[in-house]
Amino acid sequence: MAYVAVKGGERAIDAAHAWLAAERRGDTAVPELETAQIREQLGRAVDRVMAEGSLYDPDLAALAIKQAQGDLIEAGFLLRALRTTLPRFGVSLPIETETMRLARRISAIFKDLPGGQVLGPTYDYTHRLLDFSLAANGTQATAPEAEARDEAAPRVPDILGREGLLEADGASAAEPFDLTRAPLTFPASRDARLQGLARGDEGFLLGLGYSTQRGYGNNHPFVGELRVGEVDVEIVPPELGFSVCIGTVELTECQMVNQFAGSKTQPAQFTRGYGLAFGHAERRAMAMALVDRALRAEELGEARTAPAQDAEFVLSTCDNVEATGFVEHLKLPHYVDFQSELETIRRLRGNTGKPATSLPEAAG
Amino acid sequence: MADHILAHPGFADPVHDAQSSFRALLQALARPGTLHAVAAPPDPPAPLSPATAAVLLTLVDSDAPVHLAGPFALLAPWVAFHTGSGEAAADGAAFVLADALPEFAALPTGSDEIPEASATVILQVPALKGGPPLILRGPGIETMQEFAPLGLPGDFVARWAANRRLYPRGIDLVLCAGDRIAGLPRSTTVTEWR
Amino acid sequence: MKGYNFAYLDEQTKRMLRRALLKAVAIPGHQIPFGAREMPLPYGWGTGGIQVTASVIGRGDTLKVIDQGADDTTNAVSIRRFFAKTAGVRTTTRTAEATVIQTRHRIPETPLTDAQIIVYQVPQPEPLYKLEPSRTETRRMHALADYGAMHVKLYEQVARYGQIAISYDYPVMVNGRHLMAPSPIPAFDNPKMHRMKALQLFGAGREKRIYAVPPYTEVVSLDFEDYPFRAGRAPHACALCGDTASYLDEVVTDDRGGRMFVCSDTNHCATRRERAA
The missing domain is CATH 3.40.50.11310 (Bacterial phosphonate metabolism protein PhnH)
Known part of the structure; x- marks a missing residue:
């Protein structure tokens, strides 16, 4: 092989991008996907991308999914990269999930409760049989409608809280930490932890949450309430001085009621784990609530023994944009470092660069 | 006051003037005691020197507030308008603007774990040369660097030595005169010329 | 942009x-x-x-x-x-x-x-x-x-x-x-x-x-007095410019143990070759 110093990186990149675009489009005999189809028909994917991309915009999330060929981590990364370039016009008021227009609301700890159990659109009781009629298209799905119940649906923890059986939530007037603008340092406050979890990788959160159920930091969880629905987002423009609604977001909120804590001076109380996610994302919200509770071990005087209880481990590892970047960066050339390792290992073997064929057999 | 704010604009070219002023600051702190010209705003309000105004516009904002000491206190509206910085108390400031060296003990000097949580003092002086000569040694200096600004207190060498002893904690100093700046990072050792 | x-x-x-x-x-x-x-x-x-x-x-x-x-x-x-x-x-x-x-x-x-x-x-x-x-x-x-x-x-x-x-x-x-x-x-x-x-x-x-x-x-x-720091490189000359002091990449040229060593710093190597030409 005649060796010439490698050239052509620029041309290779251009050609690779062109190939990628062609591969993305696939067989042109098949109609091109419209982003509206993704938004309407792949809603759960859109929701995951919005959560992990830290940006509520179903249309852009659908575009990102299309651009990423359905690679949801890549799509979330696209949203994040856009998000950092967006100007900040203001800060919303805290959203009020109590006033959520509920699509679904269940509590596992009461048979019935004010506002009722609302089953809503769920896969929970579907039989997981492939529905071949979907492959044929043309489904005209219509759902039966009923009158909305004109009844308040207070958040279940508030019902328990009135009796003092559940710890009060940590309300704070302080300006919350902003993970998108400041580096996370440890020990991390709960607001910082919740932000990290809210955009953490769903699979990672699920695995960690599951690990607590398998004894690695068990916290005896009950689903106090899981609710899904739309909530208004309000801001107070300084020139107006009162709040105006600027839109709505669909959210999933999970309130776990966990193992009680107490002491001689403090009456026993259940403790909380909290999960909140953009869109309809029950698995994510529940896993987040389990991990949130696990991360409170130290604050609640429990021994910190399990991975899910180690805030630095969890929060430094849960971000899939960071994780995928670093895992995949191993594809970048490392031949300079590898060469230095080669020289070191040859030196250790007392052999300096003779042809490999003459190297002694590797030990062991 | 609004007239005053608008009569003395910020950078003529906010993006590129801030960049070039930052490079001057970076070089000034990386090469202690050497003088660097900044891209100054056209007509800064008195008593700000062009260099001092450029340093403020380059570094200060709502995330890194400045404490305006002495005669600079009057400039709070101008600083707020052009940088977004509110007024900070000396002991909570990221930057302290002064025309007389403040007592370092009154300013944040960071902790051993977070030594960067300390104040940078922006000191406006009459001139960066012509004063009593000092000898600087330390990172950024090949062997030694002469530095002779006007306007430092008579006990500066002792006060700086006390600051140096806190290392890695400590105060960093940016001196401004005319359209020039010089830096004295906490890592620099200062002695009198003998 | x-x-x-x-x-x-x-x-x-x-x-x-x-x-x-x-x-x-x-x-x-x-x-x-x-x-x-x-x-x-x-x-x-x-x-x-x-x-x-x-x-x-x-x-x-x-x-x-x-x-x-x-x-x-x-x-x-x-x-x-x-x-x-x-x-x-x-x-x-x-x-x-x-x-x-x-x-x-x-x-x-x-x-x-x-x-x-x-x-x-x-x-x-x-x-x-x-x-x-x-x-x-x-x-x-x-x-x-x-x-x-x-x-x-x-x-x-x-x-x-x-x-x-x-x-x-x-x-x-x-x-x-x-x-x-x-x-x-x-x-x-x-x-x-x-x-x-x-x-x-x-x-x-x-x-x-x-x-x-x-x-x-x-x-x-970091090192020890009796085990001082050593900066290693492949003990060869660059096959393109002949440099014996630069850091070298090892390029495998066939599957029979053939290899050559060339400068990792491509500009350094090209500049030396330009000067020699």
Whole structure:
């Protein structure tokens, strides 16, 4: 092989991008996907991308999914990269999930409760049989409608809280930490932890949450309430001085009621784990609530023994944009470092660069 | 006051003037005691020197507030308008603007774990040369660097030595005169010329 | 580039980075946490270096980007294009012409001057992380200059292998105070950091840390008196330019053990060949 110093990186990149675009489009005999189809028909994917991309915009999330060929981590990364370039016009008021227009609301700890159990659109009781009629298209799905119940649906923890059986939530007037603008340092406050979890990788959160159920930091969880629905987002423009609604977001909120804590001076109380996610994302919200509770071990005087209880481990590892970047960066050339390792290992073997064929057999 | 704010604009070219002023600051702190010209705003309000105004516009904002000491206190509206910085108390400031060296003990000097949580003092002086000569040694200096600004207190060498002893904690100093700046990072050792 | 600020980052983000850089210069080798932003390139692919370069670079600069010492490796091309597009700056492959050099894994062979800034892409800024994964704990170790564990690690290597066996990212002591990761440059490059005339800036985007080494600063590779630091290179001459002192890549030329050695610094090699021609 005649060796010439490698050239052509620029041309290779251009050609690779062109190939990628062609591969993305696939067989042109098949109609091109419209982003509206993704938004309407792949809603759960859109929701995951919005959560992990830290940006509520179903249309852009659908575009990102299309651009990423359905690679949801890549799509979330696209949203994040856009998000950092967006100007900040203001800060919303805290959203009020109590006033959520509920699509679904269940509590596992009461048979019935004010506002009722609302089953809503769920896969929970579907039989997981492939529905071949979907492959044929043309489904005209219509759902039966009923009158909305004109009844308040207070958040279940508030019902328990009135009796003092559940710890009060940590309300704070302080300006919350902003993970998108400041580096996370440890020990991390709960607001910082919740932000990290809210955009953490769903699979990672699920695995960690599951690990607590398998004894690695068990916290005896009950689903106090899981609710899904739309909530208004309000801001107070300084020139107006009162709040105006600027839109709505669909959210999933999970309130776990966990193992009680107490002491001689403090009456026993259940403790909380909290999960909140953009869109309809029950698995994510529940896993987040389990991990949130696990991360409170130290604050609640429990021994910190399990991975899910180690805030630095969890929060430094849960971000899939960071994780995928670093895992995949191993594809970048490392031949300079590898060469230095080669020289070191040859030196250790007392052999300096003779042809490999003459190297002694590797030990062991 | 609004007239005053608008009569003395910020950078003529906010993006590129801030960049070039930052490079001057970076070089000034990386090469202690050497003088660097900044891209100054056209007509800064008195008593700000062009260099001092450029340093403020380059570094200060709502995330890194400045404490305006002495005669600079009057400039709070101008600083707020052009940088977004509110007024900070000396002991909570990221930057302290002064025309007389403040007592370092009154300013944040960071902790051993977070030594960067300390104040940078922006000191406006009459001139960066012509004063009593000092000898600087330390990172950024090949062997030694002469530095002779006007306007430092008579006990500066002792006060700086006390600051140096806190290392890695400590105060960093940016001196401004005319359209020039010089830096004295906490890592620099200062002695009198003998 | 339309719709984006000069050098991509908004001015507030640049100010945040610039303040961190000035602190980094004031405390050589100390890692400063900063609010790293998501960049349009993935974490681990140079986002820290890119953010540092973006906050430093101006219209008058000439940028060189290398990866593994080469200007033409795909990631170097990608980053150079990013700045050509977002900042419209002049780019070069010639080390001597550059005012800002962004690098991954190498320091150019041509000695840098006091008119240059070198920006290192850093995957793992914490030199102690293999000994202590908790950054809460390593921060405390840096505060106390408690670096005994690193010396123990080196000593264990001497006991096991008869020498220190770290080949790259070889830890250095900066200004006699802070233990620092030089980024994964080969140990061969470590001596170039010592009292370098150029300002050295380090950016770790994913780990959200910035650090710096001012010009002429002491940068000492850890070692023992009886086991001094050794900078290794392949004991060959470059097959293209004949250099016997530069750092070499080993290129496999067939599947029968054939190989050749060529300069890792492509500009250095090309310049030598131009001169010889």
